[in-house]
Every structure is written in structure tokens, then in C-alpha cells.
Amino acid sequence: MNGTTTNGRTNGHSPIGPRLFSVNKPPSLDEFKKLTTDSQSLDYPLAASIESNVPIYDVPEFSELSPDQRSALQDEWYHILLSGPGVFVTKNLYKDNTLLNTVNKAYSKIIDEEKKRSGKRGDHFAGSGANDRIWNSFSKHCLQDAESFVNYYSNPWLPIISSAWLGPHHRLTAQVNIVKPGAKPQISHRDYHIGFQDNASCVQFPKALQVASQLLTLQGAVAHSDMPLESGPTRLLPFSQMFEEGYMAYRIPEFQDYFVENYVSVPLSQGDGLFFNPALFHAAGQNGSKDIMRSANLLQISSAFGKPMETIETYPLVEATWEFLKDMHKEEGLSDRVLAFVGNVAEGYPFPTNLDKRVPETAGMAPESEQGALIRGLSEGWSKKRVLEEMRKMQDDSRA
Template identity: 55%
Template sequence: MAPSMQAGRSTAITVAATAASIASIAGLLYHLEIPSLLQQRVKARRVEPRCYSSMTKPSLPELRILTQQQTLHETYPLASTIEKNIPIYDCATFDLTDTERLQDELYHNLVSGPGVYVLKNFFADTSVIDSTNLAYEDIISRELQASGAKGDHFGTGNSRIWNAFSKHALQDPESYVRYFSNRWFKVVCDSYLGPGYQITTQVNIVRPGGKAQMPHRDYHLGFQTDEDVVAWPKAVHHMSGLLTLQGAVAHTDMPLESGPTRLLPYSQTFGEGFRSYRRPEFIEYFESNYVSVALQKGDAVFFSPSLFHAAGENVTADFDRSANLIQVSSAFGKTMETIDTLPLIEKTYDLLAEKHRVEGLSMEVDAFIRAVAEGYPFPTNLDCRPPAPGGMAPESQQQILRRGLIEGWDQETMMGELNETREASTAIGKIGVQTKVFGT
């Protein structure tokens, strides 16, 4: 072999060996998460704004890149199939004596993956759903007689039962026990929230012609206005999606024409999602890229509250789409001690009103309002205190206190308003008052 050819071959071998070594080192660094560690060191040494700026626009290209990922079956090997980027699991195939691997997959999905999964045969025995539907029909009928049907911008004729979790128990204890004894609730809720979670449910029936929702995110920050959202630090935006698990159990079959939930996989990983979903360009992107999966009665879908989603339009001529909407809350998020704020406000209101008369809504006045009154209107009784149009929250104690100071209320007027609000927020004695008509 000529010396030049030998030299060329030697060079090629050296280049290949060097490339292999670099690849090996890069793989090791990736495995050890060295890039993430270096990025964290950079972050630790540079102070950045704690909140998203209302003066800048959220990045649609970033959302586009995140949501164009492909879900790999290798990532979720326990799934029966991947449909439209969504892992589909068949509950009938699992032995629940060992759920660790399955829960690992479900957790990864909501935190880092597509953000949504479907559980086929969540209720293998649908007779419990039939019994539950009869109980719901009785509740809806009674509430319609009490308050009449009411429409909204999602279309008239739809039915929603607020606090169906409590009303179901009072209406039909037997089907209630059978329903919530389903061990899959424990598997799913534990996988994302850990122990100590609390379940709430709202029944939603969308009649033919029921219109689609606008895309949105959910509780907690999803229930805030755009102006309020940017006041919360970035860490809270991330935390909000980790405090709640959203889901729905299909109480009827849900063919695509009936409008099952529209979903944008991977959108829960977009950091600025809570302040972007109302923007026209983000709505347009959602409308062009969402996916929906048909469900059968007894199936369930669970997703991160940070996922961009919306109820679909029921374009059928004669089919009612019925779902039991599941919202599960983390045990964390409650105070260590119970504070009854009303006596505190009553005792200090005249002093606060005088301070406001002199100073206006100064930083000191606002600081006291935030300390003495509740700033969050949940939990509440949504039959009596429904969200404002657009899905916003009811008025909080702090907002009422500020409004009363500005309008010059005396102590008697203020306490009357706060007591009335508390009475309306109490679930006891008010279960089964009425049904709000509300699409979802």
C-alpha cells in the first residue's frame, strides 16, 4: 500500500476514534446532566426578573417548537398505543398489585411529556355509571325546577351540576360508594399529587349544537385575569400546574362529532402559557393544531391543568355528550391554623376606613387588607357564587374590602356584605339549589 494511502487511512481511523470519544464523552455528560448543572450554575449567578413582563409578548415560536414533539412508544412502553401523540392505556390489562412503573409513566407524562393520557375501561363495569347517571338526572331535574334553565356563551341547553361530588352522595349513597371506590382513582391521583388529595367533580352535559370553548388553562392561575397573572412570580406559574389534576370520565360514548375535549399535547411545558392563551395568535395556533380522541362510556382522560385545552362542539343532531369532570387538589395549599377573618375585619374596620380616608389606597392600607382578609375566593359554592363570564373567579374578601373602602361603606354595610358572601360560599345546606347551564 502506498505511503499516502496508509497516511490517509491512519488519519481516517484517528478522526473516527476521536469522534467516537467525543460522542462517548458527550453521552456521559448528558447522562450525568452536566449541561443542566452548568445552566443551573449560570442561573445561580445572574438575577433575572421574577415575573413575566406585561410589556413583552409571550413567544408563539417557543410554543410551536414544544408542541411539535412526537410521543414515542419507547417512552411509555406500558401504553397500549399512542394516538395523536396521546398515550392510551387499557386498565383491563393491568395487575394493580404493583403500580410503580405505571405511576412513573403517568407522572412523567404530565410533567415532561404530552401532558395528557387516556385510560380505557377506567370503569370496566359501566352499570355504576348508569346508576350514577340516573342520580344526576334527578339532581338536574330538581335544580331546573328550582331555578329554570340559564344560557351562556357556550350555547343554551347544556347542563352543569356544580359540586356534583357532594350532591351525588346525598342523592344516591349506594352508587356514590361504588363510583368512588374505583381503585383507579387512587392510582391516578397518587401518581401526580401524592397522598392526601381531595376530589371535586362537576357534571357537564353538552346537547346537540353546544358550541366549543375557547382554549384555556385551568385552576389555579388559569382562573386569573391576564393582568393578575403577571403579578405572580414565575415559580408560581410552574407550581400552579402541579397542585391540581384535571380529568373527565365519559358517562356516554364520545364520538368525535360530539365534541370531546380538544387538547394541545406538550403545551403544559410552555412557561408563559397562563398569560398567553387568550391572545388571538395563540388561539389561532390552538385551533389549527389541537387533537381530540374519541372515548367510550367508562373511559377517562387525565391531563395537566396547564395543558391548553377546550371542550369541543357537539355537531350531532341527537346525541348528548355527558362527562363527569374531575378536579383533584393537592393536600398542600392550606394554612396550618384556621383563621376566622370576619371578627378581625369587624374589629378593625373603622380604624382602617379612617386610615384610608387620610391616605387613600396607600401601600400601608393595602398591606393591611392583604394581611387581614382572604385574597382567594376558593373553595366556594359555585351554585351561589358562579364565576363571572369568561370563567373568572368570584370576588374575594380582599376585593370586597377594597371596594367598600373606595365607595365609603360604613362598618354595618361592610360586615353585611362579607357575611352574605360567606353564607353564599358555604356548601352546607345549599347542595342541590340549582343547576347552572355552562359548556365545558
């Protein structure tokens, strides 16, 4: 089109760049180093202290602060997560250790009950069985001990912290992780959403969405045990959330090596909270203690906006179209038309799901999607009965 747009205006002096990051041009480690090591003056007047570039807040009784004072805290937390270190600590988020010990007993019962069941147990970024993990500890805690559940999740600081980053109507989920003495550290990574994609999937998301992904969730953890440095509290790389190519970079060995050489950790006491931007490079540390079972309730809080406007039920659509789709595939293979239809009729994203029944694999961090199952069914020549059985099982297993 000779550098001319459809409305006749030339764009010859303003070339349009690619919307995707390049797999052939690795992210710049030098730029990453500069971003994470440049001396930055941190000014958070409401923080009690700043340790290793991590602001530490002493959380008072909720009733002691006025709405304006709470809003001022939210302003600081928002700045920290967006354009500051990307992480902060809330000391004494839970002041009642008796409550936490009661909750820990509920967690122990859940873990003991689940260990009696057969089946593979998955984990994110760590080998199966390396830790004690409770998927969906939120729901399981409620069903195990409703009274302590009410007392735990009625903490008014939780929505104040969450809404500072996500605004109203967010949704909280939780997973318990208990790291045993001698357990190895995680690899450095970024979190949900794009952090749970493999590299081939990650590169397909445009640059703006890679940046926007971090605005859709807030990562948090409540310490359910004391976490001295020897027990391996979360390893953090302040300011790394601002590296736009971070989701493309964290799997690269040079970036992982740099993280290991430069991460910081802060000790936590039982009841403390740790909150961070999901794009922050981080990893659970190595538990080098002799007898500390490092226990945390991991909070993953999601924006209200990560939902479609209407509900689509895949099963009846596949039931009505499978024979037509099989005929198209028989003639064309996995053509653009076949892939377009599969992409429109089925869910390509396997979350939310039940991670007890649909175990994530360590390398990909995600179970198979509906689209993946349909493509596999076409490739293997499934009958309508078989594909519908697979779809129903996937849907049933995804329920809490």
C-alpha cells in the same frame, strides 16, 4: 449599589433577571410551535397504543396487578404529565355501565331540580346556559343517591392515578358537564389555579409559581356517555403544558388560533377516563352530532399542600378593625398601607367556594374575593353593619 450585594460579593457578571413575565413582551408563538410540533419519540411500554400523541391505557381489574406493576404505571403517568404529552386515557376505568347509567339518572334528577330554581347559572369558558352543569357533583351525587355514590367513588384506580401526580392526601372535587348537540366549543385555556385568573392577576404571580401551579392539581374526566369525534370530546394540544409562559399566552388570539389549527382529540367510550396536566392547552369541543348529549364527570383533584397552616376567621377581624381602616382610607385613599392591611386580614383567593351561590363570571372565571369586597366597601363608604353583612353572606354562600 454599584453591582455589589449586601455581603460584598459582586453580581455584575451574573445579572438578576425579573421574577415576573413581562406584559410588554408577549410570549413567543414560534417557541410554542416548536415545543408542540417537534417530533418526539414516545416510549411508554405499558400503554396499549398512542393516538395523536396521546397514550392510551387499557385498565385491567385492579386486583390483577401487583403493587410493583401499579407503581410502574404511575411512573409512566408521572412522566407523561410532567415532561411528555401531558395527557393520557384510561380505557374502561369504569367497567360497569349499569352503575354509570344509575349515576346518570341521579345527575338528571339534580339538573331537573336545579332548573326549577330561579337564579343565574354560571359556567367556565362558556356562556351561561349553553350546557347542563352541576357544580359540586361530588356532594350532590352523595346526597341524591348514596349507594351509587359509594360504588362510584370506591374505584381503587382513582387514588392510584391521582397520587401518581399529587402524592398522598389529595382532595377530589367534581363537576358534571353535559354538552348538548350544536353547542359551540370552548376557547382554549389552562385550568385551575392560575388559569382561572384574569390577565392582570396572572402577571403578578412569579415565574416559578406559574410553573408550580400545574403541580398542585390534576384534571380528569370520566366519560358518562360515548364520545365519538363528532360529539366534540376534549380538544388537546400535547406538550403545551411545558411552555413556561403558557398562563400568559392562552388568552392571546394568535395562540388561540394556533390551538384551533393544531389540536387533537381522541374518542372515548362510556366509562373511559381522561387525565391531564392542568397547564395543558385544552378546550371542550363542538358537539356536531345530532343527538348525542356528551356527558362527563369532571374531576379536579388537589394537592394536600395547597392549604395554610392555621385557620384565619376574617369576620371578627374586620368587625374589630373596620372603623380604623375606614379612617385610614379616608386620609390616604387606597394607599399601600390600606392595601397591605386588607391583604393581610382578608382572603384574596375566592376558592374553595360554592359556585351555585357565588356564580363565576365567564371572563374572570372567579367570584369576588373577601379582599375585593373590602376594597369595594371602602370605596363606597360602607358602614360596619353593611360590611359585616356582606362578609357573612359571602361566607354563608361559600359553604356547600
